[in-house]
Amino acid sequence: MATLIREPALEQRVRAERKASGLDRWDEVWEGTYVMAPLPNDEHQDLQSELVTVLKLSVGWPGLGDVRGGVNVSDREVDWTQNYRCPDVVVFLKGTKAQNRDTFWLGGPDFAVEIVSPNDASRDKLEFYASVGVRELLIVDRFPWQLELYRLRGRELVEVGRSTASDSGRLRSEVVPLSFRLATGGARPQIEVTHHDGVQRWAV
Numbered sequence: 001m002a003t004l005i006r007e008p009a010l011e012q013r014v015r016a017e018r019k020a021s022g023l024d025r026w027d028e029v030w031e032g033t034y035v036m037a038p039l040p041n042d043e044h045q046d047l048q049s050e051l052v053t054v055l056k057l058s059v060g061w062p063g064l065g066d067v068r069g070g071v072n073v074s075d076r077e078v079d080w081t082q083n084y085r086c087p088d089v090v091v092f093l094k095g096t097k098a099q100n101r102d103t104f105w106l107g108g109p110d111f112a113v114e115i116v117s118p119n120d121a122s123r124d125k126l127e128f129y130a131s132v133g134v135r136e137l138l139i140v141d142r143f144p145w146q147l148e149l150y151r152l153r154g155r156e157l158v159e160v161g162r163s164t165a166s167d168s169g170r171l172r173s174e175v176v177p178l179s180f181r182l183a184t185g186g187a188r189p190q191i192e193v194t195h196h197d198g199v200q201r202w203a204v
Helices: 008-021 042-060 123-131
Strands: 028-030 033-035 065-068 089-093 111-115 136-142 145-153 156-164 178-183 190-195 201-203
Touching: 042 065, 042 089, 042 111, 042 178, 042 190, 123 136, 123 156, 145 178, 156 178
Parallel strands: 111 136
Antiparallel strands: 028 033, 065 089, 089 111, 136 145, 145 156, 178 190, 190 201
């Protein structure tokens, strides 16, 4: 259910309460509209932390770039809080066109991950991510389970591969040295991540 607050005093109070409690960590602003995101569930947070770990091992620690478990990404330097998104995982490679402005990044990450939660708008962010230059986006959907890899083609992020329970093809990134595949079995499907060196492999 969407809620539109038109009373400025109430809006300020709600935002202040979310900030004080830490619930605003995943909130975003879409062209001046404040979007409140629910606190991710335990599975979401586990996936996020494990993907950050794998990317740290394969990109961060070898010195190929910076890995973060979510940052503010904006398309404007002045009044950046009027339009920003918060991917779940980001990678900024060495030489990236994006600029670190401390509280936010001006321009998109080279590689980003969105983990889908109920009633969220992960796919609605594709146009914004393309506009800020995200080169690849991995969407982890859990309803039903599937992986979708998008790649920047001109000014659009285009789906270049999908891995599902019935078709667990491997999605090879051209940005980070990793491939991703959905592997069924166990309490829930796992994301099998394989390094391009053919040796390192992780189950997330």
